[in-house]
Amino acid sequence: GQQVMQIPQYQHVQEGEDFTTYCNSSTTLSNIQWYKQRPGGHPVFLIQLVKSGEVKKQKRLTFQFGEAKKNSSLHITATQTTDVGTYFCAGPKGGGNKLTFGTGTQLKVEL
Amino acid sequence: ETGVTQSPTHLIKTRGQQVTLRCSSQSGHNTVSWYQQALGQGPQFIFQYYREEENGRGNFPPRFSGLQFPNYSSELNVNALELDDSALYLCASSLAPARVSYNEQFFGPGTRLTVL
Numbered sequence: 001g002q003q004v005m006q007i008p009q010y011q012h013v014q015e016g017e018d019f020t021t022y023c024n025s026s027t028t029l030s031n032i033q034w035y036k037q038r039p040g041g042h043p044v045f046l047i048q049l050v051k052s053g054e055v056k057k058q059k060r061l062t063f064q065f066g067e068a069k070k071n072s073s074l075h076i077t078a079t080q081t082t083d084v085g086t087y088f089c090a091g092p093k094g095g096g097n098k099l100t101f102g103t104g105t106q107l108k109v110e111l
Numbered sequence: 112e113t114g115v116t117q118s119p120t121h122l123i124k125t126r127g128q129q130v131t132l133r134c135s136s137q138s139g140h141n142t143v144s145w146y147q148q149a150l151g152q153g154p155q156f157i158f159q160y161y162r163e164e165e166n167g168r169g170n171f172p173p174r175f176s177g178l179q180f181p182n183y184s185s186e187l188n189v190n191a192l193e194l195d196d197s198a199l200y201l202c203a204s205s206l207a208p209a210r211v212s213y214n215e216q217f218f219g220p221g222t223r224l225t226v227l
Contacts, residue, residue: 042201043201048214058209103153
C-alpha cells in the first residue's frame, strides 16, 4: 500500500537556524498537504500543493512539490520557538481527501 | 480554533469493553474522517463518512464502526477494546470528499483513549 516517509524523525536546532524536513511517497500523489501539530495538540493545516514542481511560501516557510509528484519538502528559515512541533506531510489515499500521513518530523528549538 | 468539537476529551476503558466517541463537524462541512494517532506516530485513516454513508475505510478491523447523522455529526464505535487501541482519536471535517481541489481538513482536539 501507499507509504509516506519523512526524514529526519527528529531535529533539534538553535533559534535562528534553518530547518528542513523531507517527505517521500511510494506512489505518485495528486496533491500533498502539510500539517503542524504542537505538543499535546491536533494537526493544523498549513498548505496544499497540487502542481508538479510547485513552490509556495508562507512568511519563513517554503514548501516544494517534486517534479515527479512523489516527494516534497518544508523549509523554515530562521527558526523561532513558536515553530516547535511535529510537521506531517499527507497525501490522498484512494482518491478524494482520505489522507495517508507521513511519519512526521519533530522539531525542537532551543534559545 | 477549527470549530470541530469532540467528546469526551479523555477516556479510560478496560480490555473487552466498548466505547463511543463523538464529533461535531465545522458548520457547513458534510464530510467527516476519523483517524487514530498512536503516541509518536502520524495519524492513521480509519474511515470517512459523506452524507451519512461510509466513503472509504482504512486498514482497521470491523470492530471499528461509525455513523454520521443528518446534521453531519459523527460517532466512532470500537467494540472489544484491545490494549493497542490506546491512542488519540481525531476527527476531521471537510467540505466534500473532493477530487483534486482545495480539500483542507479541519481537525478536532481529539479524544485520548486509554485501554487498561
